[in-house]
Amino acid sequence: MVIQQKIKQWLEENKQRGVRILQQLVQEGSTRGNESSAQAVIIEKCRKLGLTLDIWEIGKEALIKHPAFSSDRKDFSGNPNVVATLKGTGGGRSLILNGHIDVVPEGDRNDWEHDPFSGRIEDGKLYGRGSTDMKGGTVSLLLAMEAIISLDIKLKGDVIFQSVIEEESGGAGTLAAVLRGYKADGAIIPEPTNMKIFPKQQGSMWFRITVKGRSAHGGTRYEGVNAIEKAMIVMSKLQDLEKARNLKITDPLYSKIPIPIPINIGKINSGEWPSSVPDIAVIEGRMGVAPDEDMKSAERELEFCMKKVAEKDDWLKKNPPQVEWFGGRWIPGNLEENHPLMSVLSESYEAVKGKQPVVEASPWGTDGGILSRIGDTPVVVFGPGVTEAAHDVNEYISIQEVFHAAEIIALAIMEWCGTGSDRHN
Amino acid sequence: MVIQQKIKQWLEENKQRGVRILQQLVQEGSTRGNESSAQAVIIEKCRKLGLTLDIWEIGKEALIKHPAFSSDRKDFSGNPNVVATLKGTGGGRSLILNGHIDVVPEGDRNDWEHDPFSGRIEDGKLYGRGSTDMKGGTVSLLLAMEAIISLDIKLKGDVIFQSVIEEESGGAGTLAAVLRGYKADGAIIPEPTNMKIFPKQQGSMWFRITVKGRSAHGGTRYEGVNAIEKAMIVMSKLQDLEKARNLKITDPLYSKIPIPIPINIGKINSGEWPSSVPDIAVIEGRMGVAPDEDMKSAERELEFCMKKVAEKDDWLKKNPPQVEWFGGRWIPGNLEENHPLMSVLSESYEAVKGKQPVVEASPWGTDGGILSRIGDTPVVVFGPGVTEAAHDVNEYISIQEVFHAAEIIALAIMEWCGTGSDRHN
CATH class of the missing domain: 3.40.630.10 (Zn peptidases)
Structure with a gap:
């Protein structure tokens, strides 16, 4: 045999x-x-x-x-x-x-x-x-x-x-x-x-984005700035960034993968009280890195994207989203x-x-x-x-x-x- | 004296x-x-x-x-x-x-x-x-x-x-x-x-909206459905509802109030892990009720709005957002x-x-x-x-x-x- x-x-x-x-x-x-x-x-x-x-x-x-x-x-x-x-x-x-x-x-x-x-x-x-x-x-x-x-x-x-x-x-x-x-x-x-x-x-790394707001009573929410609303702007920009990054992937090995290097928003936490305007929102996620990509340059791309989003919003301009790289990191x-x-x-x-x-x-x-x-x-x-x-x-x-x-x-x-x-x- | x-x-x-x-x-x-x-x-x-x-x-x-x-x-x-x-x-x-x-x-x-x-x-x-x-x-x-x-x-x-x-x-x-x-x-x-x-x-009441997703590995996030992304659609609809409701307020006593009956999104929690696609998002907030408005009819208005948002999204149609009225309630x-x-x-x-x-x-x-x-x-x-x-x-x-x-x-x-x-x- x-x-x-x-x-x-x-x-x-x-x-x-x-x-x-x-x-x-x-x-x-x-x-x-x-x-x-x-x-x-x-x-x-x-x-x-x-x-x-x-x-x-x-x-x-x-x-x-x-x-x-x-x-x-x-x-x-x-x-x-x-x-x-x-x-x-x-x-x-x-x-x-x-x-x-x-x-x-x-x-x-x-x-x-x-x-x-x-x-x-x-x-x-x-x-x-x-x-x-x-x-x-x-x-x-x-x-x-x-x-x-x-x-x-x-x-x-x-x-x-x-x-x-x-x-x-x-x-x-x-x-x-x-x-x-x-x-x-x-x-x-x-x-x-x-x-x-x-x-x-695909490599990947975890990010944390902290978005500031200003708390207020929910009944006069216009006196505050809702961190969740600002986080929505940030998240929508992350969706755009994912699209832009994936358009650049031309390796035929990825031809059958719908999103070769995804940006996954895995977590959001904001607010303590339904009738208060939340003053902080924390988003955590995972950014995919292409096989031939440098980890550091991927980091800089996301950080630059957050700078751009801040420029278009008066509140975020004064309170730019803070980006941290923490926890998981796969080369x-x-x-x-x-x-x-x-x-x-x-x-x-x-x-x-x-x-x-x-x-x-x-x-x-x-x-x-x-x-x-x-x-x-x-x-x-x-x-x-x-x-x-x-x-x-x-x-x-x-x-x-x-x-x-x-x-x-x-x-x-x-x-x-x-x-x-x-x-x- | x-x-x-x-x-x-x-x-x-x-x-x-x-x-x-x-x-x-x-x-x-x-x-x-x-x-x-x-x-x-x-x-x-x-x-x-x-x-x-x-x-x-x-x-x-x-x-x-x-x-x-x-x-x-x-x-x-x-x-x-x-x-x-x-x-x-x-x-x-x-x-x-x-x-x-x-x-x-x-x-x-x-x-x-x-x-x-x-x-x-x-x-x-x-x-x-x-x-x-x-x-x-x-x-x-x-x-x-x-x-x-x-x-x-x-x-x-x-x-x-x-x-x-x-x-x-x-x-x-x-x-x-x-x-x-x-x-x-x-x-x-x-x-x-x-x-x-x-x-x-103004009266008010607390609501909780539970949005379902389907979990998956963040690296193949397209295999899942991100509850946070679906929650963003829901929250954006809540913003529209707030605008529509406030256009109806004509009481001159409210003339100086920017948003007479606000809908405050006070809290969102979703996800446990940066590199997983979250399968559930929970939004909590406070809905303002006009002085002459019936609490029940305000509830129905928000519930109807959630039904409408579900109709426009294939996933939400099958997994409609669940609305609960809980906790705080002020007549x-x-x-x-x-x-x-x-x-x-x-x-x-x-x-x-x-x-x-x-x-x-x-x-x-x-x-x-x-x-x-x-x-x-x-x-x-x-x-x-x-x-x-x-x-x-x-x-x-x-x-x-x-x-x-x-x-x-x-x-x-x-x-x-x-x-x-x-x-x-």
């Missing part, structure tokens, strides 16, 4: 165990600050696989002071990063397999059909916050490694599995892993690409399409799926930017799950795709790292 | 004591749920004046089930209503003097030059949240009564002083006083009218301009100020609507303090106006209730 058949058969035979670990991971709802229980599931699994474990709390001075560090989290204690290495026999290319364990908040629970952390299975789908983004992908990685180990396949290059925190808030977990010395000849991040291969990833990724890692992954895909993969640019940022630009590690993003389900209510993942991804990644690992048979046979 | 001179002289001699009690009241910051310490100051004062005290916790079933009751407060315990009666000798008209003890929140403390509850005095002004709205007016009432009592003037009609809670949240305190049986032949509410006389008061007041209470107050004003008072319609709701429509008590709103300062940062009141108002109200009390001299001399 050829090796690919053995992998397929092993995955088939271990389907229930694979689904069970995904279910456990989803049930340990690892929102920010609560990652430890899900990491414990990962640690137990890696220990059983006999991997060399490295478990540490991030947050050392070298991380906090790094120019690419961007986080508003004060305390990382109790929620460690996990790296588990499968040491190769030598002479092969090394590969990082990177997944993040943190999940975004579940949103309005009433909108969920079932408990957001149920891990419920129905019609071949597993439901719950984090199933698609990206515990499904992480399980694909674990299954790929377990299949290789169980089938006693010896790899030449090292495989470095990483389960990091903080991806959803700017990548401090992956940055910490890079600073701890983890680099490799290539990396796969199985974010939910819907099985497409993304050599380029864009920009791998050349003819990189060897691209062909290895594409060929593995074709071997399993019997057709060519779709190659696109990712519409969202990942930790790939940090791995590639800071860690000098070429990165491809490829994984099961559909982007539409990520961050949405009733998030789910197709169980079959988790196993297909595992099979493809297993083949890619063997091809990339090289197998012992090349040496010993 | 004529009685007016004696009142003026007494007020002059007792200026420091009067200022001190106002300062104490402001320092006891009586935001909602924290009214008890300020009420304790009132109780001590009324006890010293020898008034008959009635102190009770509101919230009985008859109140909660009353059609005019409107409050989202669950617990009224520990923060009583206070009514203190100066019994007349008989044969005169009774008068309610009504002030509310609750104050709105202080807002962003950083915008205040000094502690919002300092009670600091500078250039004849006393500063702090509640100074104008309406502890200054309450002190005018107390001073007027104390002057009359100290000068041993016997009144024929009863004077019923009320220090109520919950005015800023819909008048449950005054409604409770009405239901407890307190009615009179007339009432003065010294809200900050800037010494103008308001026979008519408008509509006293005829030739009511005897109007002439009594106008003449007292002229006697003190040497000129005719300005008569206007109030741009905001007061407890006057409940007193008049539910309590059958004719109400005039007249007091020291400028509306612009109410609910604003650095709220202040002119100390001189507090004393002028006290003098005018003292004369009005004597004229309205009748003095013992009519009987005994």
